[in-house]
Amino acid sequence: MKLIIGNRNYSSWSLRGWLAARQAGLPFEELTVHIDGDDWQATKRLDGEFQPSAGKVPVLWDDDVVVWDSLAILEYLSDKVGRERFWPKDPAARGMARAMVAEMHSGYLPLRRLCPMNIRRRITGLTLTDEARENIVRILGLWAEARARFGAGGPFLFGSFSAADIFYAPVISRFITYGIGVPGFAQAYMQAVWDHAWMQEWIAAAEAEEWVIEQFEVA
Numbered sequence: 001m002k003l004i005i006g007n008r009n010y011s012s013w014s015l016r017g018w019l020a021a022r023q024a025g026l027p028f029e030e031l032t033v034h035i036d037g038d039d040w041q042a043t044k045r046l047d048g049e050f051q052p053s054a055g056k057v058p059v060l061w062d063d064d065v066v067v068w069d070s071l072a073i074l075e076y077l078s079d080k081v082g083r084e085r086f087w088p089k090d091p092a093a094r095g096m097a098r099a100m101v102a103e104m105h106s107g108y109l110p111l112r113r114l115c116p117m118n119i120r121r122r123i124t125g126l127t128l129t130d131e132a133r134e135n136i137v138r139i140l141g142l143w144a145e146a147r148a149r150f151g152a153g154g155p156f157l158f159g160s161f162s163a164a165d166i167f168y169a170p171v172i173s174r175f176i177t178y179g180i181g182v183p184g185f186a187q188a189y190m191q192a193v194w195d196h197a198w199m200q201e202w203i204a205a206a207e208a209e210e211w212v213i214e215q216f217e218v219a
Contacts, residue, residue: 001028008206012170016070017058111135155192
């Protein structure tokens with residue numbers, strides 16, 4: 001398999017796709033592209049192997065199969081290796097995890113727009129909009145419910161590391177970058193994800209990147 005990802009410092013979607021690939025446990029070749037660079041901007045407009053994804057990252061190739069969109073990649077991989085690797089076994093927990101992932105995948109636009117992912121930066125004094133604050137309250141409420149109902153088996157949302165943690169990892173990065181205050185249980189959960197070996201690998205690579213996208217550096 002081959003996985004194309006964008007800038008590690010900024011691309012939240014790429015982080016999700018990459019974590020899903022690591023969670024699957026299958027070998028894959030990794031290709032990182034500068035999503036704001038001239039080469040990628042030109043390549044994605046060409047006919048050929050990049051065309052199905054409309055030039056968006058991440059993109060997964062598996063022989064003749066091309067899968068784009070981070071949630072589609074996660075689901076494709078879960079079909080290959082078994083859904084229990086990504087989703088809780090308990091039906092109630094699995095139902096909540098799926099709903100949380102879907103909500104993250106399609107929602108929280110005010111928070112995303114106000115706080116673009118930027119792993120390298122630490123920003124203080126951010127003024128939250130009402131809409132972004134509502135997003136944060138909603139996320140924390142979901143985290144609290146998942147941890148209280150299904151998190152007894154470990155430090156993650158549903159105990160062990162799963163699809164829900166993969167999809168909320170970029171939110172954790174945003175909360176850290178922008179100094180978003182969270183209650184103690186959320187601090188402990190965020191630290192568990194941040195300290196995960198795969199996250200530490202991603203963070204180290206993001207910090208080593210030399211690419212800078214100015215529009216994401218203004219705050």
